Amino acid sequence: MQFTDVEERGRTRGRATITDVAALSGTSIKTVSRVFNDEPFVRPATRKRVLDAAAQLDYHPNMAARSLVRGRSFLIGLFYENPSPNYVVDLQTGALDRLHDERFQLLLFPCESAANMSGRLLGIARASGLEGLILAPPLGDDAATVEELTQARFPFVRIAPTTAPTASPAVGIDDIAAAREMTRHLLDLGHRRIAFVQGDPNHPSNTQRLAGFREALAERRIVHDEALLDGGLYTFESGVAAGRRIFAAATRPTAVFAANDDMAAGVLLAAKERGLDVPGQVSIAGFDDSLISRVVWPQLTTICQPTYEMAKQATGVLLARIERREFTAETRLAHRLLIRASTAPARN
């Protein structure tokens, strides 16, 4: 079916322009512009006339024209490569909430793999006319990307980066300390054989969490059995696979610490497949406090990571840099050990 002569109304054409409002209100376009940009020196009476005319014509400023003349796009890109929908939505919501009253809009850039984005981000940003980038893990950890953007003086902010703190703005938590706390919790419960399920080796957050795990073991003078180190990809499925391998081993660990909740949930599923009681026979701990940690049974002991808040603050940092050229250094937000039902004293 085809529309005949009637035009569609999504287009910009046909909409009232600043000239129409000026004409109807008996003022000039410049005055209308002043009103819509809250510039001073407009008499209240004039302002009202303009506003009335605008309302009558259903006038909305044309963003394209505004962007063109100002040389700004008011577009910010959120780049992420993350297998966990919960995490992604938290990120988006945080950024959107911060952007809500600003004139900026958020563009999504889901990336297949962080590796093949290396060195391409600046080009993409330029092509889309972005004014700033938010790099979610692990994109903020790519050295080439950070170097490229810094070199070009292109505004960006990294969320939860783990590479050595450069001068670039970032918002995150202390992954090492958090992993250390979780490990201490397991040690305090009497666990000695603790398996660690790594996340994607390309995500440096994984390296940090593993480091924290090792530090805590070292504190208590426990020699870690490398056989208890297994690797996943941060996805639920990879957690299931890791869990199956771990529980099939001759000497089973009494606790498993997974580098994120999705994998911990996978490990939990593998435990159930094998008929293991959690936390009776094996304790399982995660990391992130994502929705999935509350959905499974028993609910997972985890690290509460303020993803939403990190994204919100990161967006604020980026905005400050774009709008006022303020350069905020690295920000660390607080994390919290959340003890729930999946961990219990070791009995062996």
Next chain:
Amino acid sequence: MQFTDVEERGRTRGRATITDVAALSGTSIKTVSRVFNDEPFVRPATRKRVLDAAAQLDYHPNMAARSLVRGRSFLIGLFYENPSPNYVVDLQTGALDRLHDERFQLLLFPCESAANMSGRLLGIARASGLEGLILAPPLGDDAATVEELTQARFPFVRIAPTTAPTASPAVGIDDIAAAREMTRHLLDLGHRRIAFVQGDPNHPSNTQRLAGFREALAERRIVHDEALLDGGLYTFESGVAAGRRIFAAATRPTAVFAANDDMAAGVLLAAKERGLDVPGQVSIAGFDDSLISRVVWPQLTTICQPTYEMAKQATGVLLARIERREFTAETRLAHRLLIRASTAPARN
């Protein structure tokens, strides 16, 4: 810290323009424009010169200028009010994938509540300069919204709408038939006391699923006990609450059918709290095949709803309407009953 005199590079100013490319390539701006818009009548040699110059200057067409002169924004809005992150991400990914090679960009509009958006969508669309809207459930079911947009001839497409098929384009599945199939499955397993956990009463998908449930019972001449109807809000937490009420009742049902997976997972958690074996003592069924249905133990029997594909097709329909004024009527995609481990024969 403040940047001194060096300018930030996110802005559009300072970037190469079409005039620069024309000058460097020894052509006119119109020819450069032709090259970048794949217009005919440009000699290969000229094209190459232009492209080389563009590459050398790192030229990218200014979207704002392009939008302005064309009277188009190339912006599409995705409106959703959905408590399930998995669903939302599927929706986004479907839309983004379809948009990938088009010049359009997607803007996100998470809505607090569909009700208070009623009658405001057109204004928001106009204010943001959108060319089209994708309405995810339940926004596509608001009569006032649909009426307003249709009236204004504003391009939009609804995902999984359930209201009486108007002439407006929509992509969805047959919720009634799907719920009927699931109910038959439970009946075939010998269940007779089946509780139904409703979703948000404001989401008409809920009404449809309940209707399908009732139809299947009627087919088998089973009088449904209204006490077995409980209500949630499509969230995991509301499912937990409903499950607790259901299992606290004097005569427990042998099966529970929840209107979505999140609630079914909640019911499952409530069952575990009470020490009930699933599916031994009670079968639980969900709807959606969202990630959560695979994460819990036992994995949930559910209806596989192609959310990603629905969003992708809906975007295609919208694009066709915007670009070529093609008007596609309602499209129904296939669903599938996915029998997993949470349902088993009734034994009583």
Next chain:
DNA sequence: AAAAGCATAGACAGCGTTGTCATAACAAGC
């Protein structure tokens, strides 16, 4: 060899806005 046709290229206006600069209105100070 002239005319006609087509492929190729450029000049220029205009899209809807904001910035700059000029001007008008009005109050205050002498």
Next chain:
DNA sequence: GCTTGTTATGACAACGCTGTCTATGCTTTT
């Protein structure tokens, strides 16, 4: 009443691009 200063308003160019129209070559046809 005349200057001065401040407040309020408007004329006009410019932002970077595409659409329209016109001009220039180069073939082909007569």
